[in-house]
Amino acid sequence: MCQLWLLLGAVICFLPVSVYLLENGLARTPPMGWLAWERFRCNTDCKNDPDNCISEQLFRTMTDLVVSQGYAAVGYQYINVDDCWLEKERNIHGQLVPDRQRFPSGMKSLADYVHAKGLKFGIYQDFGNYTCAGYPGILGYLQVDAETFGSWDVDYVKLDGCYAHPSEMDRGYPEFGYYLNQTGKAMVYSCSWPVYQIYAGMQPNYTAIIQHCNLWRNFDDIQDSWDSVQSIMDYYGNNQDTVVPNSGPGHWNDPDMLIIGNFGLSYEQSKTQMAIWAILAAPLLMSVDLRTIRPEYKAILQNKKIIAVDQDPLGIQGRRIYKHKGIEIWSRPITPLYQNYFSYAIAFVNRRTDGTPSDVAVTLKELGLVSPTGYRVEDLYEDVDYGVLTPQTKIKVKVNPSGVVILRADVQPDFNRRVP
């Protein structure tokens, strides 16, 4: 970065902001796809576990299934490699080399495979000296690595933050983003910038982060448990005044992967994760074995009505608007709008463990839905249409323990004012 200024001199003194801005036109809605990490981790034992190790075969298989099993048709688009794809050493030109045993055809070939299926290809690196699993990081090689990714036709880069100084991230994340842009290949840029700074006790500069990243992690890695999902919900609920305003088309808070269909979540809990991630305008990155997922979990991941909430074009992240005795209500403004009134997705979550469903009764007005023209309300999991309700209408839902009821309330135009 310093060298750049010295070389280019005064003529580009006005360029720093625009040079470093992301401006890749990508991720106008939260990215959707499949990401290896939560389910497959750093399993490199292809000898004893050939079907589950991190290898080109695994990604080709998942690519095939994303298309053949209908995930692509509902919007899942990215096939994302995570850590543990690299050789431990760069080549003599200082370039990254994929593991020769596990990715014998190389990453360009894998990207081509993914592209030929109509999908997009994502890769993982780390801003530090090493990736979290100890493979070579980009430090000292920002430009060459960005160029390598461009040459491989990569569509998405997740840049982790292990083995790096959080204080250097304010400089380094934009710099790598600059080199990504310089390749001429538009790549979604996923940053771990704020989470490592928060861990280090720093206050992230979200004004900068928004300008330089398409998405960013704010909190812990998700694990295969309801406790983990709940801790993430709590983080985004408790910190919503800080994080919600940063979200919007092109730049998203990332609460981490969907773990639906794995080992740790019940069916109810899985429905809750999907609903709350949609309220949060979260990237929807499945991390699950698509070969063995049970049909009821697949149906959650492919719920078009909830995906439509997640992908709402306004890109306004929702908020937790009520929390009392284990009952939470989350709300997100969505399209369509009528005059100054939004439509809304509303999720009722029961965090209680007392065995039997809880009733929640509330008027639309109490939820902030005050358009005198009323709202058409439907349940997004159950086939229930409430019809058009006024702000005074009290709706009553029965929420299962650790489960959710998610409604969509579309504001109605004023039919009385219509010209016949």
Place this chain on the structure above:
Amino acid sequence: MCQLWLLLGAVICFLPVSVYLLENGLARTPPMGWLAWERFRCNTDCKNDPDNCISEQLFRTMTDLVVSQGYAAVGYQYINVDDCWLEKERNIHGQLVPDRQRFPSGMKSLADYVHAKGLKFGIYQDFGNYTCAGYPGILGYLQVDAETFGSWDVDYVKLDGCYAHPSEMDRGYPEFGYYLNQTGKAMVYSCSWPVYQIYAGMQPNYTAIIQHCNLWRNFDDIQDSWDSVQSIMDYYGNNQDTVVPNSGPGHWNDPDMLIIGNFGLSYEQSKTQMAIWAILAAPLLMSVDLRTIRPEYKAILQNKKIIAVDQDPLGIQGRRIYKHKGIEIWSRPITPLYQNYFSYAIAFVNRRTDGTPSDVAVTLKELGLVSPTGYRVEDLYEDVDYGVLTPQTKIKVKVNPSGVVILRADVQPDFNRRVP
């Protein structure tokens, strides 16, 4: 009790032990059945929720399903009412009265219904002034209530300990057991005696508890969550030196209900609860809506091989024999025996949440399986027969996060010594 001594005088000075001993010949293996509490709680709102409120209709429905859906055929036998079945006042004779709206036919009629289906009928009361939900307790009415239960042909009594002094339980629980015995109707006697004493900082007198109760609760009520199941596993593992020796035919530690098929456990976690409860020689009391349970959860509850472990005639409760980095191994000695060698059920539990299965490899010898004649080993969930293995054989299992692998190892007779 004091009055009793005064009245009966010296002639029965030698009787206190035998008079008060349980000796009902019941529960030679851990009781199996269905119990309302965890799933249906104290829902008394039959007006708005007629299908789920605590009512004779609910118990009749569950009775029918226990039979028609095959639960009775694999050993589930008791249909147990829990709290909230009573009127708030006793009748003019001081007798308990079931809620007139919700149990209009009365408890004798319900018991008859259950018996006509070939099952047994259980009821709930509390040693204190009130039940936990505030209905009349037995204090001051021990004899009359025992007689009432006898007259209703009750087969099983759970006696809770809310609104009672734990220090009085050492006297009161045996006294009520005495009156139950006096009815001439044999009733399984389920006590909450130790758990309330432990909460009060007392050391339960298990020597007495074993003599007077068929089963007893040691720890917290189960809730609809994996956290709750894990806390119970931890309790019985951490306190096994105290509690395991108290278990045996006729007298069992009760880690509380099976919550399999409800809202909070994943499929893997459900398999883990069933396996560990069998290792613990636990009563198997399902608390689930049998009208809506999904078939894969029903299959867990009806797993005959695991039920056979639970019901093993030796009645020896198992132990946690290994715990390290989230991996636990639990072991229970079972039949058949050969010379001085037991057979075993062995459960491998993965408490980790890191997304991908963990390998566990161990020799039979390291598990304490040392018979030179070897063991026939099979997996009790998966259709895997390992054949006959020697103590030196290393077995390797892959355990899913929050999941279990449970094996049965039957000690082999010495074929070499067989007379041809």
